Amino acid sequence: MKYSVFSLARNAFSYHRNWPRAWRSPQPKPRYDIVIVGGGGHGLATAYYLAREHGINNVAVLEKGWLGGGNTGRNTTIIRSNYMLPANAHFYEFSLKLWEGLSRELNFNVMFSQRGVINLAHSDPQLDAFSRRGNAMRLNGIDAVMLGRDALKHRVPLLDCSPKARFPVSGGLLQPRGGVARHDAVAWGYARAADARGVDIIQNCEVTGIRRDGERVTGVETSRGFIGANKIGIVVAGNSSRLAAMADIRLPVESHVLQAMVTEPLKPVLDTVVTSGAAHLYISQTDKGEILMGGDLDSYNSYAQRGNLPLIEHVVQAAVSLFPFLSRLRLMRTWGGVMDMTMDGSPIIGKLPVKGLFMDGGWCYGGFKATPGSGWVFAWTLAKDEPHALNAAFNLDRFHSGRLLDEKGAGATPGAH
Ligand SMILES: Cc1cc2nc3c(=O)[nH]c(=O)nc-3n(C[C@H](O)[C@H](O)[C@H](O)COP(=O)(O)OP(=O)(O)OC[C@H]3O[C@@H](n4cnc5c(N)ncnc54)[C@H](O)[C@@H]3O)c2cc1C
Numbered sequence: 001m002k003y004s005v006f007s008l009a010r011n012a013f014s015y016h017r018n019w020p021r022a023w024r025s026p027q028p029k030p031r032y033d034i035v036i037v038g039g040g041g042h043g044l045a046t047a048y049y050l051a052r053e054h055g056i057n058n059v060a061v062l063e064k065g066w067l068g069g070g071n072t073g074r075n076t077t078i079i080r081s082n083y084m085l086p087a088n089a090h091f092y093e094f095s096l097k098l099w100e101g102l103s104r105e106l107n108f109n110v111m112f113s114q115r116g117v118i119n120l121a122h123s124d125p126q127l128d129a130f131s132r133r134g135n136a137m138r139l140n141g142i143d144a145v146m147l148g149r150d151a152l153k154h155r156v157p158l159l160d161c162s163p164k165a166r167f168p169v170s171g172g173l174l175q176p177r178g179g180v181a182r183h184d185a186v187a188w189g190y191a192r193a194a195d196a197r198g199v200d201i202i203q204n205c206e207v208t209g210i211r212r213d214g215e216r217v218t219g220v221e222t223s224r225g226f227i228g229a230n231k232i233g234i235v236v237a238g239n240s241s242r243l244a245a246m247a248d249i250r251l252p253v254e255s256h257v258l259q260a261m262v263t264e265p266l267k268p269v270l271d272t273v274v275t276s277g278a279a280h281l282y283i284s285q286t287d288k289g290e291i292l293m294g295g296d297l298d299s300y301n302s303y304a305q306r307g308n309l310p311l312i313e314h315v316v317q318a319a320v321s322l323f324p325f326l327s328r329l330r331l332m333r334t335w336g337g338v339m340d341m342t343m344d345g346s347p348i349i350g351k352l353p354v355k356g357l358f359m360d361g362g363w364c365y366g367g368f369k370a371t372p373g374s375g376w377v378f379a380w381t382l383a384k385d386e387p388h389a390l391n392a393a394f395n396l397d398r399f400h401s402g403r404l405l406d407e408k409g410a411g412a413t414p415g416a417h
Pocket residue numbers: 037038039040041042043062063064065066067068069070071072073074075076077078079205206207208235236237238239243258259260294335336337338339361363364365366367368369370
């Protein structure tokens with residue numbers, strides 16, 4: 001059923017009791033052309049674009065829990081393309097353009113809100129670095145605006161711009177087209193649209209092994225039995241290294257917990273996204289009114305979807321330093337997700353060294369904004385057995401060849417990205 005004002009009105013007559021299910025719950029078939037492991041935004045987007053762009057719909061998405069129950073439903077939803085390295089800039093800008101038409105494309109409101117993303121600078125050298133980044137963005141056709149302290153004060157009145165602030169603000173880099181979206185809606189929208197094109201979405205189906213015949217994959221062992229496949233796409237975020245290990249591959253990926261948290265809801269007070277690298281904080285206000293905050297990783301390795309109190313304290317301290325009014329609010333919820341940190345901070349989207357096996361992962365802090373672009377290029381790679389120009393640089397081989405994509409120049413320190 002097409003969602004529209006007419007279907008809404010029609011269903012109102014039956015008290016909204018007759019809406020059809022948004023996607024089916026089929027039994028797994030014995031064999032598929034392509035099996036996608038992981039029913040987060042990226043896996044579902046990949047399945048959708050396989051069907052939509054390449055006419056391949058004999059596809060299953062296998063999810064061990066529920067759709068979007070991984071990082072897709074746990075992130076702080078910041079969407080931007082303010083990158084400097086050409087490979088990153090072109091890929092994330094492509095993704096941002098897909099976001100701009102996504103609700104219409106999927107016939108599902110993903111609540112994409114282009115309220116702007118501001119990176120705060122706290123020193124003159126940092127302002128210089130942001131000018132350089134902003135110039136590089138504009139040369140790549142991406143919107144970027146430098147803001148002075150007065151402009152920032154005007155744009156974000158509750159930000160402490162006083163000279164006595166714990167993190168004195170020197171200015172900022174704004175990407176006006178950046179913003180936020182409703183995370184669950186992205187998973188649900190892609191799931192519904194993929195299902196409508198014939199993709200089987202199978203929840204509560206954990207992949208426990210990858211079967212091979214010599215150098216080629218033949219299918220996956222799952223909690224619901226063996227499922228044959230010509231090609232397998234691993235799209236499991238923080239579990240990437242576990243899945244790759246099932247095919248005897250060791251990835252340059254470490255898994256860490258990243259936490260986020262919300263305060264009790266307020267009337268609208270913050271109508272943009274603010275980030276501060278120095279204070280380790282990103283903050284925005286949700287449509288429900290909560291102030292949503294995140295910071296750095298819990299520094300130890302873990303596959304658990306929960307973190308510890310010291311990091312929460314660190315984020316709250318940073319938030320109160322920059323926005324003193326927050327000290328009056330209560331923290332309502334905190335949660336965590338498992339991040340797949342690569343050693344250069346950029347993703348891996350491409351073939352693995354076993355025939356028929358592919359991966360899309362290593363998203364570190366920033367894969368939500370990549371969801372549409374990642375699904376699109378990964379579908380291309382699976383369908384054509386070769387990368388698209390937009391993901392050619394994101395190959396696994398770069399860790400051997402040394403052609404790293406180290407946007408921050410921070411090196412192989414996943415805890416510091
Ligand atoms: C707290 C936090 C804040 C973040 N903030 C941002 C942000 O502001 N902006 C941004 O761009 N990104 C952000 N991210 C990162 C972003 O959420 C992720 O990069 C992105 O959502 C990854 O999507 P995905 O579909 O690859 O992974 P997921 O949504 O994690 O999906 C992977 C799925 O694979 C399933 N799976 C795992 N193992 C198996 C198995 N063996 N068998 C079957 N299924 C399996 C999991 O259950 C999961 O549902 C944040 C992440 C966190 C945790």
